[in-house]
Amino acid sequence: MDKGLQSEGNKLNVQDLIERNKQKTTFGQRIEKVIPWFLLLCAIISVLTTVGILFTLLRESIGFFSNVSIIDFYTGTSWSPWSGEYGVAPLIGGTLLITLIATVVAVPLGLMSAIFLSEYANDKVRRVIKPILEVLAGIPTVVYGYFALTFVTPMFQSIIPDLGIFNALSGGFVVGIMIIPMVASLSEDAMNSVPNALREGAYGLGATKLEVVYKVVLPAALSGIVASIVLAISRAIGETMIVTIAAGATPNLTFDPTESIQTMTAFIVQAATGDTTFGSTIYYSLYAVGMTLFVFTLGMNLLAQYISRKFREEY
Amino acid sequence: MTKISEETQETRTGGLTSKPVVDRKDKQQKRESKNVMQVEDLNLWYGSNQALYEINMDVPEKRVTAIIGPSGCGKSTFIKTLNRMVEMVPIVKTSGSIKYRDQDIFNGNFKQEYLRTKVGMVFQSPNPFPKSVYDNVAYGPRVHGIKKKEVLDEIVEKSLKDAAIWDELKDRLDANAYGLSGGQQQRVCIARALAVEPDVILMDEPTSSLDPISTSKVEELVQELKKKYSIIIVTHNMQQAARISDKTAFFLNGELVEFAETDDLFQNPQDKRTEDYITGRFG
Amino acid sequence: MLGQNEEGIKKRMEGRVLKNKIMAGLFFLATSVGLIFLVLLFYRVLTQGIGYLNWNYLTSGPAPYPEEAGIWVGMIGSIMLMAIVAIFSVIIGVASAIYLEEYASQNKFTEFIRVNISNLAGVPSIVFGLLGLTFFVYIFNFGYTLIAGGLTMALLILPVIVVASQEALRSVPIDLHQASLGMGATKWQTIARVILPAALPGILTGTIIALSRAIGETAPLIIVGAATAIYTLPDSLLAKYTAMPIQIYNWTARPQEEWQFVAGAGIIILLAVLLLMNSIAVLIRNKFQQRL
Incomplete structure (x- = not known):
């Protein structure tokens, strides 16, 4: 062989x-x-x-x-664990207030940035600006917290003189700045994947760039844009350090952004750094709040996945 | 499985008049050539799509066998079946048998890795590893447990010489193979295949991405290599088949239409479809 | 009649073009808001912290007075933490990616693992802290130690490393698989000798970026008990520890203004470390990008 x-x-x-x-x-x-x-x-x-x-x-x-009835937990309106009151509504309210402010800041700015980068900026400009914008997403949240407390709050105080040191406004605002790149980047990807043939069709009819954006690009990229916003909101809900440092530690069921509040995440930090003994009710309350937080963010993430899968544009 | 294939075979040949003209036995005996691989009743499916129909073919030893046919005719699938590379696609199913020196390659005891050291392959576009020339050529031997530096040195030198590229590269053995020209890369890939001293070398359109000068170098090389190796080469270029091969097989729509001595096939095709193809009436 | 009509169209056209120009300006302005805040942030941190950034600051640990406080213990704590995180997350993450890309067959279970990993990436970091608190601190009984913190952080960045490694493995051309298998190499030989080396730059880049995220993470470390007042370097995996972001948080939270300068100095160091890590990642990417 x-x-x-x-x-x-x-x-x-x-x-x-x-x-x-x-x-x-x-x-x-x-x-x-x-x-x-x-x-x-x-x-x-x-x-x-x-x-x-x-x-x-x-x-x-x-x-x-x-130890604490689940009904009291979800229907109670006063959160004061050190005196035995476990109504989670103020923490959820605080989280929602922060998220709302952040969304109001990040969605318009992020979307407009995405439109600028995807439709107006030339390749050179895009290649410079996009990475710089993404640096915003890489900055540690403790640094944002510091920035919110030592710069943004004094800045707002010069406009609203009786604004307290800890307030929902600057916390939420800085969370918004932090999630701009998420909205911008993911939305830009969605806009970029709209085929040029669609744009050319509209240009061929004499449409201006703005009209192409409104009538062609935005509708075509809608599901990607919505998914990016939902993801960014989920991120804002789970954000911890900025709100812990800048938004205060006052469980407070209010929608006045100038007041000091406490979010779910901030409570978890507060309880974990305090003298919380293992096995005490406060110790367990960490997890009940954590569970609620987890359900919120998981729901948002699943929603984002559902949107981008269900309404995926086929070109 | 066999039942399905028989049925399909009937429906396939029902419309076409001729049976495949396979290998004129008298001539083969005259030349007293031994066969290195024997393909019997080979059928192949990608999922539910049948790609090869009842292929029967004997591959002669130390000669160049060319496989021609229009694109999509199954010639590439066929050659990849010979070293079982086709099974990288998980949905592939086969029936029939392929024997390498009288051993069934689909037999469970016959290791794929062993088959591939015996039946080496050169691919359509050059695919060197992103390593040095030396490491590329030494890859096969190393994988098979040869570690001694002196032995590897010798293998690398010999393989590069056999691939006719030693003189060009002997001072650049440490250079990354990605930095070479396309033609050089392809000859390094041939050297890499030669390094384990296979018995059969499969070449899947090895010159399709090369310039004319590199192509003619590879063609010359094939002529040299057949002294030691049995070569099966797929080509889309009929002139190339006529230039370099001893026997030629013509594939069409997954069938082996005709398989004969190259001169006979080109000058005196027995099947109408072969004649149409080589005279350029289709494909 | 016709002329008037044309006039009208022209006028409307001018209006549309003007609107387009105005909005283009607005879009650019919106984009610059993010950039402006980035600049403001850097400027603020630099001006606040630079005064406290000196040799003493770099070489001392936490202290009761701002002038004596330093980042040294936190910095070394962070580095040791990252070493633990890197070892665990890279081994597990790359192995998972190899399994998913090279071995897993397309079935429900594989799909389940994939969905699971992408959902894990969306879980808030503080929830990972709770996981670490239950498992590593209490059930495994590591207590508030370096190893508990390291393992928690390793799980946190695991999804990022898996996804980055998967992408790197996927970008290795199928040609190279074929070449290696065609030589009679086994599957694992092919992966270990060809696929992994070719995917290595991508894996490294992804890992460094994931680690740079971990080094700034604060919330989960607070939950698993990184301490603030640690004056000596940790001497074992089961030692108490502190980390840079923990120190920064602690200083920021103090009411006296001097502490904010101390925190600012810490942030400068933290950002410098991040910049260094990201530059290395970019360097690796650029060096190897042309290859494949």
Whole structure:
């Protein structure tokens, strides 16, 4: 067999060497069998993380609800855990107020930035501005908190003189600045994927750029834009450090942005840094609040996925 | 499986008059050539689409066998079946048998890795690894457990010489293969395939992305290589098949229409469809 | 009649063109708002912090007086934390990505893992803190230690590393798979010797960017108990620790203005570290981009 390989005068026969090596590569064969299982195990860790999060939140929340009635928790309007009042509404209200302010700031600015980058800016400008804008998304939130407290609040105070040091306005405003790149970047991607043929069709009828944006690009990219906004809102709901530092620690069911409030996330930080003993009701309340927060953000994320899958434009 | 294939076979050939003209046995015996691979009743499906129909073909040893046909005729699928690369697409199913030196390559005991050291492959566009020339050529031997530097040095030199590129590259063995010209890259890929001293070399349109000068170099190389190796080359270029091959197979719509000595096939085609194709009436 | 009509169209046309120009200006203005705030932020941090940024600040730990406080203990804590995060998240993340891209068959379970990873990326970081508090601090009984913080952060950035690694692996041309398998290499040999090396720059870039996110994360660390008043460097995985963002938060939260300058100095260091990490990532990307 394999006579053809013994080329004239050649002492080296590679296939023979390979054949000889074959006998001793059982180790290699074993690796080949074990590796996929190891890799699968690692992939499963991410699933375990999700399971762990659900388990943690559920178990400790159930512990909490055996001390405090779930009805009182969700219907009560006063949150004062150190005196035994566990009505979560002020925390949810605080979170929603911050989210609302952030959305009012980020959606117009983010969308307009996306329109500018996708439709008006030339390639050179886009390639400079887009990465710079994305730097905003990479700045640690504790730095934003510092900025909100030491710069934005004094700035607003010069306009609204009786604004307190801790207020929802500057916290929400800075959260908004932080999520601008999310809205801008994802919306721009959606606008970019609108095929040029659609634009050219409108230009061919004598439309101005603005008309093309309103009548062609925005409607065509709508689902991507909406998904980006929903994701950004979810991000604002879960934001912690900015509101902890700048928005105060006063559970306060109000929609007055100049007041000091407390969000769900800020409460969790406050309780975790205080002298909260393991197993106390306050300790468990961390998880009941965390659970509520998790449901909010998960709902938003699923909604965003649903929107972009359901209404995906097929060109 | 066989039942399905028989039915399909009937419906396929029902409309067309001729049976495939496969290999004129008398001539083959005259030349006393041995066969390195034997394909029997090979059918292949991508999911529910059948791509190859009842292929029967004997691949002669130490000769160049060309496979021609219009694009989409299954010639590329066929050649990839010979070293089971076609199974990288998970939905592929086959029936029939392919024998490499009398061993069934679809047999469970016959390892794919072993098959591929015996049946090497050169691909359509040059695909060197993003490594040095040396590491590219030494890749196969290393994968198969050869580690000694002196042995590897010898293999690399010999393979590059056999691929007729040693003189060009002997001072640049450490250079990244991505920096070479397309023609050089393809010859490094040939050297890489030669390094494990396979028995058969499959070439899937190896010159389709090369310029004319590089193409003629590869063609010359093929002529040299057939002294030691059995070569099967897919080409879309009939002139190339006529220039470099000893035998030629013509594929059409997944069928092997005609398989004969190259001179016979081009000068005296037995099947009307072959004649139409080589005279340029379609494809 | 006709002339008048044309006149009207012309006038309306001018109006439309003008509107377009005005809105173009507005769009540009909106874009600059984000950029302006970025500049303001940098300016503010620099002017506030630069005065406190000196050798003493770089080499000392937390202290009761602003003039004596420094970032050293926090910085080393952050670096050690990142080392733990990198080891765990890279091994698990890259392995997961290889499984999903190279081994997993297209079935419900694989799809489930994929959906799970993308949803995990949207979970607020503070919830990861709660996970770490229950599991690493209490159930595994690590307490408020370096390893508890590191593992929590590793899980937090795991989805980012998996997704980045998947993209890097996917961008390796199928040609290279074929070339290696065609030589008779096994699947794992192909992955270990060809695919991974070719995907490495992409994986590295993604990892560095993920780590740069982790190094600024504050909330989960607070929950799993990174302390503020730690005066010595951690000497084991089970030592108490502090980190840069924790120090910054602590200083920011103090009422006296001097502490804000101290915090500002810390932010300058933190941002410098981030800048360094991102530059390295960009450098790696640019160096290897032309290759594939």
